Amino acid sequence: MVVEGSKKDLTILLDELLKKYSPIEIINGPLMTGMDEVGRLFNNNDLIVAEVLQSAEVMKASVSHLEQFMKKDESSVKGKVVMATVKGDVHDIGKNLVGIIIGNNGYEVIDLGINASAEKIREAIIEHKADFLGLSGLLVKSATEMVNTMEVLREAGIDIPIFVGGAALTEKFTVNKIEPAYKNNIVIYSRDAMTALSDLNKMIDEKKFEEFKEHLQKRRELVTIKDAKKLEQLKVKPTVSDIKRC
DSSP, X not given: OTTTTOOTTHHHHHHHHHTTSOHHHHIIIIIHHHHHHHHHHHHTTSSOHXXXXXXXXXXXXXXXXXXXXXXXXXXXXXXXXXXXXXXXXXXXXXXXXXXXXXXXXXXEEEEOOSSBOHHHHHHHHHHHTOSEEEEEOOSHHHHHXXXXXXXXXXXXXXXXXXXXXXXXXXXXXXXXXXXXXXXXXXXXXXXXXXXXXXXXXXXXSXXXXXXXXXXXXXXXXXXXXXXXXXXXXXXXXXXXXXXXXX
């Protein structure tokens, strides 16, 4: 259904799957597999932009339908997470999915929506006394805006852990461009919603957090670019939405 980009009988199909699988299993299984296949087909020029966008709408509608069936973690709040799609970007499917997943697993989510400026994000962190920040962006220019946001937060004395994600981002770009702008503070590349949840759970446990920081340092050592020329040339990859804007 995702690959075809059709919403016909979508809720009926999802309800049938719910008889055998949990909402999370459906999202991480057929839905994410479908989106991966859409990406592969697009890269092979077998799909046009309009078809990819239709598939994205099916994914969004599916997650929206499944949300009502997710069991909330009734334990005490694990932490406050401010989330936003950065300035200049209006894409929110990935951000919303992360918000749903972590919100149903004990975290209080303060969602600033799309096109959020660095200043708005800074003020929200201070106002809500946030423990974590999640940033999303689909466009190439969003990666640059994330760097700008890090600088604004650093200048404000904010030092909470930050996780970033988006189709254009990579771990290499995060480690070499985004995290250095935050100066000695943690910025984590999260490839999907479940990775973000897993990383958050490691950071709220003191012992696990120390082990996680050691893991992050090893990852930094593996992907850090030491050659100045290569570092200057490091870019993020254009996405479907970037191509659409051309």
